[in-house]
Amino acid sequence: IVREARLYQTDPGQYNRRDYYLDLRNRLRQTHWRTDDITPFERALEPLVSEIRQGNKQRKGNATKAEHYREVGQSYINYWKKRDAHFFEVPSSQIVIAGLGIRVSAEVGMSYHGDALALKLWFNAPRPTRHFRQAIQYLTAIGRGQGWHEDWQAALWDVRREEVLQAVSMPRDFALALESQAMAFQHLWKSLGESDAY
Numbered sequence: 263i264v265r266e267a268r269l270y271q272t273d274p275g276q277y278n279r280r281d282y283y284l285d286l287r288n289r290l291r292q293t294h295w296r297t298d299d300i301t302p303f304e305r306a307l308e309p310l311v312s313e314i315r316q317g318n319k320q321r322k323g324n325a326t327k328a329e330h331y332r333e334v335g336q337s338y339i340n341y342w343k344k345r346d347a348h349f350f351e352v353p354s355s356q357i358v359i360a361g362l363g364i365r366v367s368a369e370v371g372m373s374y375h376g377d378a379l380a381l382k383l384w385f386n387a388p389r390p391t392r393h394f395r396q397a398i399q400y401l402t403a404i405g406r407g408q409g410w411h412e413d414w415q416a417a418l419w420d421v422r423r424e425e426v427l428q429a430v431s432m433p434r435d436f437a438l439a440l441e442s443q444a445m446a447f448q449h450l451w452k453s454l455g456e457s458d459a460y
Contacts, residue, residue, distance in 0.1 A: 283385045285310065286331050287369070290338070295370070298349040300342050307335040334385050334422050341424040347374040352414070355407035360444040366405030368416060378411065379426065381419040390418060395430050400440065 281287075289310050293302035315328040350371035357364050368380040382398055384390050390398075395418060402416035418427045433439070 286335060295349055300339055304339055337424050338421050345374040347372045352380045353407040353409035355405050357405040360441040362444040362448055366401050378414045380414045380416045384418055384420045392430055395427060396432055396436060399429055400436055
């Protein structure tokens with residue numbers, strides 16, 4: 263994780279090329295999130311799938327990636343339309359845990375039938391682990407941005423399964439464990455920096 267964070271800071275271009283769902287997120291950003299209309303994304307999904315398939319002809323697994331994009335994109339569309347939802351932008355915020363600055367962001371604001379959710383997206387095929395869900399839940403609870411409305415509820419959206427996940431129970435010592443991890447992260451960051459200098 264520390265190495266990935268260093269790569270993101272030192273070479274964001276290379277880091278982004280390793281982001282499996284980057285093109286899908288970008289297409290959502292250019293269509294649905296910009297317009298609050300799901301139709302432009304519906305029209306853009308199949309061309310995106312074709313681009314992925316064509317662009318990676320020489321690479322093994324290109325068909326698999328294209329099918330993942332189709333499955334996740336269609337699930338996104340289905341869930342959004344079922345809710346008859348509207349998009350709103352959720353501002354990010356910065357928090358500090360044990361001296362480590364962490365940006366907290368939700369990609370999608372979804373309002374429907376009087377509810378307003380600030381959603382972190384999960385596209386991956388495996389379900390998110392309990393520890394991952396606890397971390398996201400804790401960070402969004404303490405990192406609610408200055409621009410967040412008090413009625414917005416933070417949640418994790420498992421897009422592929424068309425499910426907004428319910429909150430999970432938190433261990434009593436979770437904050438302390440997270441502080442320990444933040445300190446360990448900073449120690450490793452410094453160690454990697456020193457080894458890069460040699």
